[in-house]
Amino acid sequence: LRFQVGLALGLAAFCLVAARSWRFAVVACLACASAVVPALGWPPSDRLAAPGSASLRVMSINLEMDVADEALVIEALRTTDPDVLVLQEYTPAWARRLKGRFSDSLPHRVERPRDDAFGIAAFSRQPWLRVDELTLGGSLAPQLRLELELASTRVVLYALHLLPPRTSLYTAHRAQCADLLERLARESKYVMAAGDFNLVDHTAVGREIHRLGFLDAHGVAGTGRGATWPVNGPLRFVPGIRIDHIYLGRGITSTAAWVGGNTGSDHLPIACDVTLARE
Structure with a gap:
């Protein structure tokens, strides 16, 4: 803020x-x-890409349950053409809408649709090497820990949607954050975490994520503030904040990062090109 x-x-x-x-x-x-x-911007990063390393395009969209416009979401996916897609607030209706779509480009899917705001899904161009469903801090909201390959290297991807830090959910949000930080601290190199974190970088949790060696892809390779929320409602008239992130752990960097256009959701989509970092 x-x-x-x-x-x-x-x-x-x-x-x-x-x-x-x-x-x-x-x-x-x-x-x-x-x-x-x-x-207004981000400090320059010295985490450079390894010469000749292959890349993955990662995209994250909060669909705001059934509020996002199907045509706008489909157009965003066609325009961005991600290799990995993380979807939050993924409902059974969205599972039906996307069934059969992008089956050539994103055939490998892990879907946990729900009728509330905490369904989640992850689509990939390449096969997942490992899929684990987990919960954080005692919350029943599903999160995903996935493994895939990047430039012949096994990479971990956390697909996340943390609870909002509202008054009634603040304690649960903090418990989720503490659990996530412990998990990230136990990971080795080559870890990404993407989704709606419901927090900004300047919070204590955001600073701790950075202390663990993670950088926001937008801070590495994006321009401007990279605000993602709020897009709709009365708050759209005030300057937004960035609560959607693609965090890159040690050994991974980004060569391009951007915020997408309006999909009808209260969040803007985010995307980045990810590659191995120079040692």
Whole structure:
């Protein structure tokens, strides 16, 4: 929320200028700049791609249950042409809509549809080497731990949708985060985690993910703030935040990352090209 705080400080500075309170206006302007400028982009990454390494295109979409528009989702998939697709809020209706679609490009599917907001699915161009369903922090919402191959290297992919940190779910969200951090800490190199994390990088959990050696693909190879939510409703008029991520562990990097167009969901899709990093 650093960017939003910076904008609030900018508004305060404007009001102070109007009130001719010059000293406080200068302080507010400096505070505004210190908050807004770093949030406009990401620090440069020194995690470079290994020369000649093959790549995978990874995409993640939160469908907002049955709110996302089928035609817009299909068009986003055709345009992006991912090698790996992670879907959150995957309902039985979406399972029916996507049955038989993209069977040539994404034939290998792990689907856990639900009638609530916590169905999940992962599609792949290549066969999964291993599939594990798991839960985090005692929550019954299914998450996926998958293994696949990238440039002759076995890579782990976590497909995730964490609970939102609302008042009634805050404790459960924190328990999920703690469990996820423990799991990520036990993994070796070559791990990705993609989905709707319901948290931003500047939270304590986001900082801990980075401390474990994970980088957001958008921070490595994207441009701009990369905000993904909210797209719909009254909050769409305020600057958004990035709560959807594709985190890349040690040994993996990205050569391109971007935020997709509106699919009708309250989240924007994200995608990146992933490759092995230079040792």
